[in-house]
Structures are given as structure tokens and as C-alpha cells.
Amino acid sequence: xxxxxxxxxxxxxxxxxxxxxxxxxxxxxxxxxxxxxxxxxxxxxxxxxxxxxxxxxxxxxxxxxxxxxxxxxxxxxxxxxxxxxxxxxxxxxxxxxxxxxxxxxxxxxxxxxxxxxxxxxxxx
Numbered sequence: 001x002x003x004x005x006x007x008x009x010x011x012x013x014x015x016x017x018x019x020x021x022x023x024x025x026x027x028x029x030x031x032x033x034x035x036x037x038x039x040x041x042x043x044x045x046x047x048x049x050x051x052x053x054x055x056x057x058x059x060x061x062x063x064x065x066x067x068x069x070x071x072x073x074x075x076x077x078x079x080x081x082x083x084x085x086x087x088x089x090x091x092x093x094x095x096x097x098x099x100x101x102x103x104x105x106x107x108x109x110x111x112x113x114x115x116x117x118x119x120x121x122x123x124x
Contacts, residue, residue, distance in 0.1 A: 007054055010047040011066055017043050018073050025080055044074075 004012070017040040024033035051067075059067075 006050050007059065007063060010043070010050045011063065011070065013043045014040065014047050014070055015066070018070060018077070021077055025077060025084070
């Protein structure tokens, strides 16, 4: 009977939770998405701690490929969440035009040129 390394078991947990987040995101299940996202955040933190105790060049090539795949999936899900958030903000602005905050872009001054994304304003 083979036992998996702490890196492999922690990575497997992250992969399972990524699948759960993806499923909840596609199904638009807010409660499931929130719960799975919190679990994924905690699992990713544990994985980074486990990975920090191992040298990167000592990891098996298959593990390195899986880590890159997880990174790509995380980026894809982050983009999906941003799109869903922007869509919900637009819907809220339709229902409550004066009370819904902009999700991505800050308010424009009258007659001003294009506004920088709010997430980048702190960097400029």
C-alpha cells in the first residue's frame, strides 16, 4: 500500500475543492460557492505551507505540472467570479440605480476622459 506525500495529499485536496468551486460557480449556487471558496482558501494556504517546506527542484515533474494546472484553474475561476460580480452589480444598478456601487470602475467626473479601473487606482 503506497502512501502519498504531504505535498500530494494537500494538492489533491486543493484540486477537489477547485472542482467544487467550479461546479458551484457554474450552477450559480451562492451558498455552496461561498462555502467551497472558504474551504479552498484554507486548503490553498495549507498547501502553500506544505510546499514551503520542500525544495521546488525536489518535487516530481508530475507534481509541478499539477501545481501549474491548479494555478491556471485558480486564475480562470477568479476571472469567472469577477464576471459574475460585474453582472450582479449591473443587475443591482438596474433595480436600485442610486445605491449600487460600481464593481470594477470608479465614478467618472463629468466631462472627464476614460476612468482607470478602481482596482488600479491605488497603484497610480
